[in-house]
Amino acid sequence: MTNFRRWFHRFAVRGIVWRRYLDFGLTNVPFYLRPVMIFFWTILFFFLAAPARRAILSNLRVVRPGSSPLLNLGRAWLTLYNFAWTISDAADHKLAKTEFAYEVEGGEFLDQLASAHGAILLTAHMGNYDLGAAVFAQRFQRAIRMVRAPEADGQTAKHLDESLERAGGGAVKIAYNTSNVALPLELLNAIRAGEIISIQGDRAVANVSQRETRLFGENVSLPDGPFMLAFVAQVPIFPLFIVRTSFHRYKIIAREPIFCVRTKRDRTIVIEEAIQAWSRTLENVIDAHWSQWFSLVPIFPKR
């Protein structure tokens, strides 16, 4: 890559410039002007981030079937608007330690997760997962190891890692979901040491173990790594989501844990049943909060 191309790449949608500009905005824009600023920035990115917009539209066609294309365009804008709010709230928490109000749905499962000796927190690209992990780690004084899909831009990835680790007060560690063979062993050791591993289970990236399941009546591939880990380590999987409900307000949705219990039954069947349970939970939460499903790549097969 030439020097000019490298410099120009910083301005790409996922480039570092926008992340740094977001930090600038949050330390310079009074809270009451943020809704207006985010509104206009979303309009700009709605046109600039064409691949993300197309991906949201293709997912919406399945999640909200029978809707007019125009209505889905509006929904795609709303999804990007919510996305802008969640990344800015996460950065706000990191930079200014701004308070957010939370309500909890499924508090008993959250209690179980917080007191578990080693567990898998299975979440989705939904709502404010970055802020959620940071707040959970800080408030409950539990270390969390977050497994993320690798960022396209190296500098952005570095910036995000630093942000998350700073927001979580050092209790959030990042691991990237690549074809690295050492990662599963690392995660297994961490679980056995009592850590909580947070994994996004709504999207399978290339070269990562995955299995087919049904979501909204379509065949999709979801990562099966979390279920294999749960089976080997014999720890529960806690589905957990954090959705934005209003200005500086969030709802933590904890669902019934999924178990991959080792019995005489075939391991494949146990894991497949667990994936099906997860896809039912995922479908249920996405259906209720479709405008906060930030899966910016197409999930469903092309029609």
Added chain:
Amino acid sequence: MVFVSPDLSETMKDGGSPSGREIGYAFALPRLIARLGGRRARRAEFSRWEAYGMGILVFGVSCVFVAHTLLPLVRPAFAQLLVLLLLPFAVWAAFLLLYYVNSLMTALLRRFGLYSAMTNNLFQHHVIMSLTTLLALLLVRDESGWMKSLGVFWLGLLFLNLISILFLKFLHEL
């Protein structure tokens, strides 16, 4: 290193993080209104009405003022329509420029030890409030009824908020 709380969802609701039902306002006026209505509200940025309402009002006053200044200079109706369409984007860009200029001023103040807050938001807030008040004063002088009303509305809110600050200070709640 690991601390386990016996009832963490309660911790989140009551102690650890603010509960989802908690009321908080950044400005003194809604806090005072809540108090007069028998509800307890603390100083926090939890209100969407406050954030969206105030933001739209500040941005709206700027847009109305710029439109009021520009429109007489544009004659054809379609050009006026185009100006009205592009105006919010131009005002948005002007705000971005204003934040940048203010950030440079804050950097200068920090250098001389005259400003030490964690973020520049407070300084930006004072500049934006002053500018909006100035624009509102100019709108009050206008002959058009609704523009005058907008200016008076802003000045009224500002006055009531200042009174509320004094009132809450008197009650030791600020």
